[in-house]
Amino acid sequence: MAVSLTIIGKENSPLYIWMDEGRDSLQLQYLAHTGLDVIQEKISVGQKLPGDSRELYLGLLYASEEYKIYGYTTNSKIKFIVITDVTNAALRDNEIRMMFRHLHSIYSTVVCNPFYVPGEKISSQ
Amino acid sequence: MSAAEDVLFELLHMEIVKTFTDSKDKDDAASKLEYIGFTTGYRFVERATRETNRFKDELDIMKYICKVFWVSVFKKEIDNLRTNHQGVYVLNDNNFRFLTRISSGKQYLQYAPRFVTFTCGLIRGSLANLGINCVVTAEVSHLPACKFQVQVQRG
Amino acid sequence: MSRQNLRAIDPKKVSGELFTLTYGSLVAQLLKDYENVEEVNRQLERIGYNIGMRLIEDFLARANPGRCYDFRDTADKIQQAFKLYLGVSPSIGSWSPGGDEFSVVLDPNPLTEFVELPDHLQNLRYSNVLPGVIRGAAEMVQIEVLASFIADSLKGDNITEIRVKFVKRLEDAVPAGED
Numbered sequence: 001m002a003v004s005l006t007i008i009g010k011e012n013s014p015l016y017i018w019m020d021e022g023r024d025s026l027q028l029q030y031l032a033h034t035g036l037d038v039i040q041e042k043i044s045v046g047q048k049l050p051g052d053s054r055e056l057y058l059g060l061l062y063a064s065e066e067y068k069i070y071g072y073t074t075n076s077k078i079k080f081i082v083i084t085d086v087t088n089a090a091l092r093d094n095e096i097r098m099m100f101r102h103l104h105s106i107y108s109t110v111v112c113n114p115f116y117v118p119g120e121k122i123s124s125q
Numbered sequence: 126m127s128a129a130e131d132v133l134f135e136l137l138h139m140e141i142v143k144t145f146t147d148s149k150d151k152d153d154a155a156s157k158l159e160y161i162g163f164t165t166g167y168r169f170v171e172r173a174t175r176e177t178n179r180f181k182d183e184l185d186i187m188k189y190i191c192k193v194f195w196v197s198v199f200k201k202e203i204d205n206l207r208t209n210h211q212g213v214y215v216l217n218d219n220n221f222r223f224l225t226r227i228s229s230g231k232q233y234l235q236y237a238p239r240f241v242t243f244t245c246g247l248i249r250g251s252l253a254n255l256g257i258n259c260v261v262t263a264e265v266s267h268l269p270a271c272k273f274q275v276q277v278q279r280g
Numbered sequence: 281m282s283r284q285n286l287r288a289i290d291p292k293k294v295s296g297e298l299f300t301l302t303y304g305s306l307v308a309q310l311l312k313d314y315e316n317v318e319e320v321n322r323q324l325e326r327i328g329y330n331i332g333m334r335l336i337e338d339f340l341a342r343a344n345p346g347r348c349y350d351f352r353d354t355a356d357k358i359q360q361a362f363k364l365y366l367g368v369s370p371s372i373g374s375w376s377p378g379g380d381e382f383s384v385v386l387d388p389n390p391l392t393e394f395v396e397l398p399d400h401l402q403n404l405r406y407s408n409v410l411p412g413v414i415r416g417a418a419e420m421v422q423i424e425v426l427a428s429f430i431a432d433s434l435k436g437d438n439i440t441e442i443r444v445k446f447v448k449r450l451e452d453a454v455p456a457g458e459d
Binding site for chain 1: 297300307393394395396397398401
C-alpha cells in the first residue's frame with residue numbers, strides 16, 4: 001500500500017493528511033509539498049504539453065531515492081498526492097490510477113453530504 | 126412523456142419554490158432559492174465531472190455547462206451560447222423546463238422569476254466549484270424561453 | 281471540448297443524484313430557517329404530501345396500475361412507485377394481523393446516499409418527505425393513511441422502515457372516476 005495520502009484544497013490548503021505510522025512525517029510532508037509544485041506546473045493554464053491527454057491522473061510526479069510521488073487533480077481543483085515506497089513493485093501505474101479514481105469517488109461523496117461545508121477539513125471515515 | 130425521475134425532480138423544485146415564496150420572510154425567498162441552487166450545483170458538478178477530462182479553459186467549461194451539464198439536468202442542450210470574450214456569456218434555452226408548466230401569456234410573466242432563481246444558483250454553484258466565480262442572472266421575455274447571463278468576476 | 285468529455289454517464293443515475301442533492305440542500309436550508317427540528321420534520325412531511333398529491337396523477341397515467349381493491353394492492357403500488365421514481369425496490373412486510381398496517385423497508389434509501397447526520401441533529405427525520413408523499417398520494421385515491429418512520433439507518437438502526445397504517449376510506453370526497 002501507499003505510505004502517505006494528502007488531499008489538498010482549491011486554495012492549496014490541506015484538507016486531509018494520512019501517513020503510515022512510524023514514517024518520517026516531516027520528510028513525507030516535504031515530498032508532498034514538492035509534489036504539489038509539480039502538479040501546479042502541469043495544470044497551469046496555457047501549458048500545452050505535447051501529448052497531454054488532459055487526464056485527471058497526472059502520473060508519476062517525481063521520485064526520490066526512497067519514495068515515488070504520484071498526483072491527480074479534479075476539475076474542481078482538488079489535488080490528491082499519494083506517496084509509495086520506491087521498492088514497492090506491486091503498485092503499477094494502473095493500480096495507482098485506480099486508487100486515485102477510488103479516492104476521487106470517496107471525496108465526491110463527502111462533498112455531497114449536505115452537512116459538509118466545502119473547504120473544511122475532512123473528518124469522515 | 127418525460128422520464129419518471131425527472132417528474133419527481135420537477136415536483137420537488139416546484140414545492141421548494143412554493144415553500145420559500147409563501148413563507149413569512151418572503152423578501153429572502155430569492156436569495157434562499159438561489160442558495161439552494163448554488164449548493165446543489167456545487168455538489169452535483171463534483172459528481173458529474175468525475176469522468177470528465179481536465180478542462181482546457183473557461184470557454185471549455187462553459188461549453189460543458191451548455192451541453193453535458195444541461196442535458197443531465199434538463200434533458201436538452203442550451204440552444205445558443207454567446208460570449209463577448211470578456212467574461213460575459215449568454216445562455217439561451219428556448220424551452221426552459223421549469224417554465225413549460227406555466228401558461229404562456231403576458232399576465233403570467235410576473236411569476237417567471239421565481240422559477241428561474243434556483244437554476245441561476247445551480248449554474249453559479251457549478252461554475253464556482255470548477256473555479257469560475259461569477260454572477261448569474263436570468264431574463265424571461267417570452268415564455269417558456271429563458272436567457273441566463275453569466276458575468277465572470279475576475280481578480 | 282474533447283470527444284471523451286461527451287461520453288454519456290448513466291442518465292438515470294445522474295437524475296437520481298440530482299434529486300438527492302437538491303433535497304439535501306432543501307433540508308439544510310430549512311434547518312437554517314427553523315430553530316426547531318420538529319418544525320423541519322413537519323415541513324418536510326408537508327412538502328412530501330404536496331408532491332404526493334401531484335405525483336399520483338403522473339403515476340396513474342404512466343403505470344396504469346388499475347384499481348386498488350384492498351390495502352394489499354395499495355402496498356404493491358407503493359412498492360411499484362418507489363421502483364419507478366427512485367429506482368429502488370423496497371420490501372413490503374410486517375403486516376398487522378388485521379391487514380391494516382404494513383412496513384416499507386428501504387435498502388438502500390437513495391435520499392441518504394451521501395448523508396452523515398451530525399450528532400446534534402439526531403431528532404431530524406431527514407427523509408420525512410417520503411411518508412409525506414405516501415400520505416398525499418393515498419389521499420388522492422380516497423385512502424387516508426398514517427405514515428411515519430419507525431427505523432432509520434441514518435441513526436444507527438439496521439434498516440430504514442416506514443410504517444403505513446390504514447385509517448379510513450374517504451367516501452365523502454370527490455368520487456373516483458369510473459374505470
